[in-house]
Amino acid sequence: MSKSIxxxxxxxxxxxxxxxxxxxxxxxxxxxxxxxxxxxxxxPKGHPRECQRSRFL
Numbered sequence: 001m002s003k004s005i006x007x008x009x010x011x012x013x014x015x016x017x018x019x020x021x022x023x024x025x026x027x028x029x030x031x032x033x034x035x036x037x038x039x040x041x042x043x044p045k046g047h048p049r050e051c052q053r054s055r056f057l
């Protein structure tokens with residue numbers, strides 16, 4: 001029996017509008033404790049792949 005893996009990755013390419021980006025920055029400012037994408041000492045050889053998208057927020 002094999003498991004079926006969803007292949008619809010449309011959600012990964014969706015962007016935020018200006019209000020969504022503003023709200024996300026507000027949440028990050030007031031609720032985010034640690035952002036490993038901003039931790040340069042932890043990743044001396046470069047950021048993980050998922051951090052590349054966060055630059056555009």
